[in-house]
Amino acid sequence: MNVIICDDDQFFCQQLEDYVDAAFADFGQSYNCDVYYSGEELLAARKALEEPIQVYLLDIELPGIDGLSLAAEIRREDSQALIIFVTSHEEEMPRAFDVAAFHFIIKPLQPEKVLEVLKRAKEHFIRSKRTFQFIIRKRRYTLFAAEIAYFISQGRKVSIHTTSGKVYEYYGTLDEAEEQLGMSTFLRIHKSYLVNVDYFLRVESKKVIMQDGELLPISKRYHSAFHQNYRTQLLSI
Known part of the structure; x- marks a missing residue:
């Protein structure tokens, strides 16, 4: 805060x-x-x-x-x-x-x-105003969940891509991020991607297109669960 x-x-x-x-x-x-x-x-x-x-x-x-x-x-x-x-x-x-x-x-x-x-x-x-908190160089940062477009995991680092285009990089895992958010609007599409469905432009069978134009792949492992969860999201709107 x-x-x-x-x-x-x-x-x-x-x-x-x-x-x-x-x-x-x-x-x-x-x-x-x-x-x-x-x-x-x-x-x-x-x-x-x-x-x-x-x-x-x-x-x-x-x-x-x-x-x-x-x-x-x-x-x-x-x-x-x-x-x-x-x-x-x-x-x-x-x-x-x-x-x-x-x-x-x-x-x-x-x-x-x-x-x-x-x-x-x-x-x-x-x-x-649900928030997500993370630490970079011993300093705690706070973002509104609505400001986050998607997370990308690369090794021990996680990159947060915001709706404004700013990117934050910190040490952590997507499992930890998913648990902290506890929100159904964030879904896993890949072992390396956690995405905010409110920032989708379009969803296809094997990929999602974000509003910033980024194409993110849906892996075989997450394909069925993602599409089922996403349909549930659409029905609840």
Whole structure:
């Protein structure tokens, strides 16, 4: 779980970060919170970020690029993250529908209200935003399952190919990935491939064509089980 706070008031940021830490403490080492004091600083930092962000807390009244414009920039590349606006002007709230805001926090902070909003975000994240976690060079990464197109296993390494085209490589096995996901939308088509059926363009007898144009083979070993499971998926839609 990766959280970003963006507000130009450093004291306020510290207050908000304390509430965020309290709300997400049970995520342990898989939780991280970073703070930025301007929209420009955040956008510049996002270009270098290797991990996706699950929750943004954005001040609407930022100097320079304001929170609504900042959220619009984020939405151009990320439709999955939860955006929570922080504002002292409730009249700005209707404009937030344009960027699919998750909720609001009103200034000055009311502890019960803040924790309620953060609790809702956490529950929403757990309930509807299933994630996959892996470790690269001792650092834990978190991806939404919906962001993963397919896994490829090569020896002791697994490559995650995301829907955005980014690729992550870590040490592990597909059996471990399949067990962690625990989702019927990820099916094995080969000993070396675990695929997200939601990212299929077309399915043929001996191969699947992904939305990025990649052709992945269905092996004899997995042929019958895959097609049966895939038909079950289609019937359940």
